Amino acid sequence: MLRRRPASAPRSAQTPTVRGARPSLRELVLAALAGGASLFSFEPFGWWPLQFLLLAYLFYRVGLGNSVKRATLLGWAFGFGWSVGAMHWLYILMTRFAHLPAILGAIGIVLLGLYMGLFGAFALGAATWLRRRWALPLGAFVMVALPVAWGVSEWMRGWVFTGFPWSVSGYAHVSAPLAGYAPLIGVYGIGVLVALCAACLVMLTQRKRLQAVGLLAALLAVGAVLRTVEWTQETGAPISVRLLQGNVPQDQKFDQAFLTSILDKYHAMITAAPADLIATPETAIPSFPQQLPPNYLESLQRFASTSGSALAVGIPLLDGPRQYANSVIALTPQPAPYRYDKAHLVPFGEFIPPGFRWFTDMLNIPLNDATRGKAMQLPFAVKDQLVLPNICYEDVFGEEIAYQLRNAPRPATLLLNMSNLSWYGQSYAIPQHLQISRMRTLETGRPMLRSTNDGATAIIDGRGVVRQALPFYTEGVLSATVRGTSGFTPYIRFGNYTFLLLGGLALAGAWLSGRNYRKKKADVE
Incomplete structure (x- = not known):
């Protein structure tokens, strides 16, 4: 057993159990x-x-x-x-x-x-x-x-x-x-x-x-x-949400041969029923707007306007030659431009560290050199609630979410994670990521909505409890009513x-x- 040496013992005798x-x-x-x-x-x-x-x-x-x-x-x-x-x-x-x-x-x-x-x-x-x-x-x-x-x-x-x-x-x-x-x-x-x-x-x-x-x-x-x-309090009227889980196979997602079927799938899932908020997974639309069929996004905007639904759509956005972002756009009943760009990018998967282009070229991952979004980005309004997106593993960085909450003129009342973990097959990555999202809700006292490609699409309350979730690796829609929270936890403040x-x-x-x-x-x- 470990034993503390007597005060009179020489220093070399402090831990005689191990030598070398x-x-x-x-x-x-x-x-x-x-x-x-x-x-x-x-x-x-x-x-x-x-x-x-x-x-x-x-x-x-x-x-x-x-x-x-x-x-x-x-x-x-x-x-x-x-x-x-x-x-x-x-x-x-x-x-x-x-x-x-x-x-x-x-x-x-x-x-x-x-x-x-x-x-x-x-x-x-x-x-x-x-x-x-x-x-x-x-x-x-x-x-x-x-x-x-x-x-x-x-x-x-x-x-x-x-x-x-x-x-x-x-x-x-x-x-x-x-x-x-x-x-x-x-x-x-x-x-x-x-x-x-x-x-x-x-x-x-x-x-x-x-x-x-x-x-x-x-x-x-x-x-x-x-x-x-109770560190935070419920605020505003509840909103109805529909969280989409398309279950698109990863080896098809960026294959042009499957693009039309993917676009048709998400168009049908989005427009199947109205809701105050309808959210897709990360890059659910896997092509830049300039490459989409004519009027594709316009038809989604018309649905938002006629149904009173706010759409949060995951899509890459092209800003110039070899300049693009992993983004979320919001199409709302009263059209107003909203865009969230992923700020914390995945090394090798979304940005290329200096001297490693040879390695990322060998990995052959699409959209692997994106532009970084701003550290401070604002939420968008859905009736009485303010929704702050984060994309995929951005919710691993709780201090960055807390920073956005405490510095926003009007802090978000709901968090929205849009992810695609299909890169990792049927592994432990999905339940681990769900666990991470639960920690973010505990730190901030904010509910988290999760819309993912194949899991875990879920609703987590402000106390870290998963209230509803879709089965992993299935296609489906999670429909629910949620209410956001206001107020700052000590972690948000400091x-x-x-x-x-x-x-x-x-x-x-x-x-x-x-x-x-x-x-x-x-x-x-």
């Missing part, structure tokens, strides 16, 4: 397997307590020594397994639709895992460096340095090289007690609390195990109570600054703990 600066191959493999098992903490499995156990195992192994190199390598292995386990479905995109050979697809997943593992390496390496630098006692290291570093590393995943924060730990807890903290500190703050719960399990091996049990129980109990708090400030204060407390520890040691000596 590097973990063994066996330890690295076990760390990677533990990281990979995190897949089961996310949907469709939802075994969220497993995350506490996996992180506790990692923290325990790191706590056995104070070598920065050892901690960094263990963190890298764990992060590698976490990434490969949670996002293995990217292999389907690379091989089935980008037509890479299987070996190259596997190499791509491994390279992604090695890159994503760097964030785990940073978390554990940085925490261990602070342990050595500040001479942190075991409790401060496990209970403060490791959880804060873990949360900061996940936050960094959200912006380094434009960010890819899919499957950060907080998403596993949308149905768990820790979800109550989302309106306060967001998904990254929940990640810190997840790591703190894991640290409590590690401290069960120490003398103050009762305090660890008490803290763990308190964290979960307070979260459960916070889930009962974004990620709250969790970063609290983390900084916690680290300051750990530094003081280390300082007092050194002083007591000096007094004894």
